[in-house]
Amino acid sequence: MKLNFDRRQVLVLGAGCALTGLVGVDFASAQGKNDINEVIGKFTGGKAPTMGRVKLDVPEIAENGNTVPMTVSVESPMTAQNYVQEVLIVADGNPRSGVATFHFGPSTGIAEANTRIRLASTQNVTAIAKMNDGSFFSTTKEVKVTIGGCGG
Amino acid sequence: MLSRRDFVQLAAATAAILPAGWTRALAQQRLTQADLLKFDSIGNVTLVHVADIHGQLIPVHFREPSVNIGVGEVKGLVPHLTGKALLDRYKIPAGSAAAHALTFENFAALGKTYGKLGGLDRVSTIVKSIRAERGDRTVFLDGGDTWTNSYTALQSKGQDMIDCMSILKPDAMTGHWEFTLGEKRVKEITEKLGFPFLAQNIRDNEWNEPVFESTAYVERGGVKIAIIGQAFPYTPIANPRWMIPKWSFGIREEDLQANVEKARKAGASLVVLLSHNGFDVDRKLASRVRGIDVILTAHTHDALPDVVKAGKTLLVASGSHGKFVSRLDLEVRNGEIKDFRFKLIPVFSDAIASDPEMNARIRQHREPHEKMLREKIGTAQTLIYRRGNFNGTLDDVICDALIAERDAEIALSPGFRWGNSLLPGQDITREDIYNATAISYPNVYRMQMTGARIKEILEDVADNLFNPDPYYQQGGDMVRVGGLSYTIDINRKIGERISNLVLIRKGQKLDPVKEYTVSGWASVNEGTEGPAIWDVVTSHIKKKGAVAPRESANVKVVGV
Amino acid sequence: MAEAKPRIKLDKKEAKKGDIIEVKALVSHIMETGQRKDREGKVIPRKILNKFTCTVNGKEVFSADFEPAVSANPYIQFKFKAEESGPVVLTWIDDDGSKIVGEDSIKVS
Known part of the structure; x- marks a missing residue:
């Protein structure tokens, strides 16, 4: 069989075994110190959050670091007496830790929000909920941002 | 449990490894559809x-892996037992039909004895019978x-x-x-x-x-x-x-x-x-x-x-x-x-009837393509197979083809778990090459990568396989390499598993900053350019006539 | 940047008082992080939607502050409790002060 290609033709842009991802992420990875501790400290006023009540639904492995689906929800009756005020989302591997802050109230009914976020590399995503009584709850999940896969 | 007893009985009935020549006839005589389908x-x-x-519409040889490592909590558990360990676990006699179906042990010889497995017409007979x-x-x-x-x-x-x-x-x-x-x-x-x-x-x-x-x-x-x-x-x-x-x-x-x-x-x-x-x-x-x-x-x-x-x-x-x-x-x-x-x-x-x-x-x-598919391209002188966590002789042939046909120093071939086996002496047909490579993104790229980048790829794929949390595993095998040897410690973390990368033909350690010419296929990136992998492999085997890949020793595994 | 019309989906248009309504919204926006460089090596200035608010019949039920780590063409999904009929107004505020506004409505019985 005749092969109609130059065997030394070099592909300039592109590929690996199954390389994806990182080349195209809108962020660089955190170089030096990410400001996560300062941002959390400012949000909680230095109070240590209790683990629990907060659920963070993120993929174990991101399909695309530029748009990683993220849902946060907090257990709460969401009544005038007992509700979630705010939820802070931070990530420790981006150049800056801030991702989003969601503001809820009794009229929200259910403390849940979903958006899509940028993750420059494998890192921890943390959600911290501030309750109307001034207490804080949190959870953390690792999202792997991979460069390749050869599955199958 | 009855099911296992049945399977073991079947195994026992065909346990003997018989002299060459009349083995197949005898094995077939003992292996009957009625026994295979028997179920209370x-x-x-x-x-x-x-x-x-x-x-795969027609019967195949498919050698099960000899290396299929489980990490973390599943270490030593099925399905991470292979060969004799698997047979012992289920009390299946070595050399039996069941042993041949389930393991790599003595695969070439038993493959000749028991013949191929599969074929959708046989599957159909079974499904219709049930x-x-x-x-x-x-x-x-x-x-x-x-x-x-x-x-x-x-x-x-x-x-x-x-x-x-x-x-x-x-x-x-x-x-x-x-x-x-x-x-x-x-x-x-x-x-x-x-x-x-x-x-x-x-x-x-x-x-x-x-x-x-x-x-x-x-x-x-x-x-x-x-x-x-x-x-x-x-x-x-x-x-x-x-x-x-x-x-x-x-x-x-x-x-x-x-x-x-x-x-x-x-x-x-x-x-x-x-x-x-x-x-x-x-x-x-x-x-x-x-x-x-x-x-x-x-x-x-x-x-x-x-x-x-x-x-x-x-x-x-x-x-x-x-x-x-x-x-x-x-x-x-x-x-x-x-x-x-x-x-x-x-x-x-050979035992289960074809459903008409x-x-x-x-x-x-198949008819319109049959003649083309049957065309002989070369001969397999040794057992050709793909499965195994790190390598298989099939991918060694593909990596050789990538290096030779694209003038590369290093070849990368994906760790797919599908791809049929060929027994020693079997023709390699055009169909066999497609059965090892037929994907909708077949282009063979050729590009420069630094030593650091190559290590990064190996680390990344190794973590897809050996992350102790199954939810982070992607279920393929390790990317196959040609022209390169390395050591992998499966128990370490991503970034620390791969070491001792050596460019084989120069006997030199891979330099993290130096660029190497790498050829590979199955890139997931859109717009990857290059010839189709089946053409590259066909051209290589045609030139060689016969291929005789041996068990590769290029990957040293520690921590098992 | 404020020319694109946001797309909004409510899972119910008519509800009983106290029902939970799910809102989904998509808006076109580059969400430039302020951390990328152009070909000449100059930093491309940040330009994001930094604030999102939802009001129902004029009362705020949910809002969010966005950082550059929110993806381009931001998606937001949240819930609110149906209390009274009226317009459901979604507003995004750009770094440059401009607004993107989208509107739907709900009938509560």
Whole structure:
């Protein structure tokens, strides 16, 4: 069989075994110190959050670091007496830790929000909920941002 | 359990390794369809399962892996037992037909004795026979990886498999490689499939809404059964995302829990997960999601002669390439499995009759290409196989071809788990080459990569395989390398597993900053340029005439 | 940047008092992070939608502050409790002060 290609033709842009991802992420990875501790400290006023009540639904492995689906929800009756005020989302591997802050109230009914976020590399995503009584709850999940896969 | 005893009896009947020449006739005489299909039925439901056929319409040799390492909590557990350890675990005599179907041991010799396995016409005989016996108690399910990876599947965009499988009237299927036909084709097929294509874990990435049905309900033997589909969660990472840009996958454990609860509320007495997660992912899932009675596993190509129990959930592993059909009889009462019997039926193609209806359909699809497919390209002088965590002789041949045909220093070949085996002395036909390479993104790239980049790729893929948390595993094998040797410590963390990278032809350590010419195939990046992998391999084998790959010693594994 | 019309989906248009309504919204926006460089090596200035608010019949039920780590063409999904009929107004505020506004409505009985 005749092969109609130059065997030394070099592909300039592109590929690996199954390389994806990182080349195209809108962020660089955190170089030096990410400001996560300062941002959390400012949000909680230095109070240590209790683990629990907060659920963070993120993929174990991101399909695309530029748009990683993220849902946060907090257990709460969401009544005038007992509700979630705010939820802070931070990530420790981006150049800056801030991702989003969601503001809820009794009229929200259910403390849940979903958006899509940028993750420059494998890192921890943390959600911290501030309750109307001034207490804080949190959870953390690792999202792997991979460069390749050869599955199958 | 009866099922295993049956299998062992069958094994014992064929245990002897007989002198060459008349072995095959004797083996065939002893191996009968009646024995292979024998089953003391019980209960009110029979689940019949096939998975990972990978486009194989006709019988094949397929050597099971010799290396299939389990890490973390699953170390030393099935399906991470191979060869003798697996035979001992299930008390199967070495040299028996069952041993040949389930392990790599003495594969070339036993392959000649027992012949090929699989063939959709034989599978059809089995499915029809079970349906004849069990009537409306039968549910037949296809775990996916059905429509791709042969020449006829490639050129017909899966139509050959769809037409043939339609004879078997599956009650549902799910998928993985199916998605490499692209979003448009998958939608076009699934809309007129005649049975549900289920995937509870795919949502559109615009409105976050389900793309496929999650659940199918069937009533069999008076039992309302919910079948929930789970497609391969990492399809857009392990395969090209650009082919399915609007769909987002993932394990989606919470959605699954909600779907199980919905099924129970809808009155299902039996909840079956038709999964393409891979065995270890399903085992972890079974410990976390409540209310699943049976998981029909797939993707990791494990063939287990008995069910594995994880809590109350039964896990079935039905092998690959059409080598096996699983039959699970269940006694379901008051929303619970009260009793069950299982048999992994090995599809010995010399013992099981060809179903004429399926055979005619297969011939119809193959006939126009048969002459081309049978063309001899070369000869296999040694056993050619793919499976194994780190290498296989098939990929050694492909890596040699990449280096020679594209004038590269290093070759990378994906760690696919599909691809048939060839016995020593067998012709290598054009079809054999397609069976090892037929994918919809076949371009062979040639590019410069730094030593650091190459290490990064190996680290990344190693973590897909050896991350101790199964939810982070993608279920392929390690990317194969040519021209390069390395050491891997499987117990370390990502970034620390791979060391001692050496460019073999110069005997030099890989320099992190120096650039090397690398050739590979199956890049998931859109617009990858280069000739098709089957043309590169064909050209190489034609020049060589015969290939005789030996067990490679290029990867040193520590920490096992 | 404020020319694109946002797309909004409510899972119910008519509800009983106390029902939970799910809102999904998509808007076109580059969400420039302020951390990328152009070909000349100059930093491309940040330009994001930094604030999102939802009001129902004039009363705020949910809001969010966005950082550059929110993806381009931001998606937002949240819930609120149906109390009274009226317009459901979604507002995004750009770094440059401009607004993107989208509107739907709900009938509560």
